[in-house]
Amino acid sequence: MATNVCKLSKFSLESCLFTSPLGLINVSACSQGLHSMGLEEDLTDANFSPKEITDVQVLGKKSQDLSEIMETCHEWLQHYFTDLKNLSRVPSPDICAFKQKELAFRVKVWKTLKETVHPGEVITYGDLAKRLNNPGAVRAVGSAMRNNPTGIIVPCHRVVRANDMGLYSGGTRQSVKVWLLRHEGIDKYTMPEP
Ligand SMILES: [Zn+2]
Structure with missing residues (x-):
């Protein structure tokens, strides 16, 4: 139960x-x-x-x-x-974890990402850390992305590295990340080699 x-x-x-x-x-x-x-x-x-x-x-x-x-x-x-x-x-579905009184850092990362990075935009891990007023927290931002339970709606696919697309689902779903970004109009990243 x-x-x-x-x-x-x-x-x-x-x-x-x-x-x-x-x-x-x-x-x-x-x-x-x-x-x-x-x-x-x-x-x-x-x-x-x-x-x-x-x-x-x-x-x-x-x-x-x-x-x-x-x-x-x-x-x-x-x-x-x-x-x-x-x-x-259309309304965006609420996320239950966002409704707590005190938000853990990773929940703040998800919330800021969902609310400020829109379709067709990308943000680097570093810039997302800065947006949370915590520029030193790049690794914590990366960890929040790896542990995001609400993919697509909390758009961790829009978080990229400065020089490349970065990983998706620990690197096992790069095709999905490329597809989602292309769907949103960002076509500079290429599908992984088969
Ligand atoms: Zn709940």
Whole structure:
């Protein structure tokens, strides 16, 4: 039971699977906001095969049965993948961890990234540390990126190194990072060699 309850809100956690060009996206949330958003676990550069889609679908649930947070999430993903230019017109789902009174540094990193680095923009690890008024915290910023439970919506794919794209998912999903950045109009990074 304990694993199905949010430690912060004490509300129950639910999960949903959404289709996307990159594969299935698993989202978990309590009524206060998202807990996680992630691509299928076995997705790597070796088996990456993006597909064109016209619609983000929810698997196993009718749209009208979605909770409010999952409804918001669905609409956001729909716009992100199929109507990016209008993404700013739809509400961004809340993140449960952002609603605590005291935010741990890595939560502040996720929050600042989500709120200040928009589609089509990138930021270096160093500049993100500076934006948090902590220019010496580059390694902590890197650690926050590696431990980001809510990918895409907290856009760790927009965090790059000064001289190259930097790693995604520990370097196992470079194709996904290139795809997301190209999707947002940044085409200077190249797909990894097969
Ligand atoms: Zn929660």
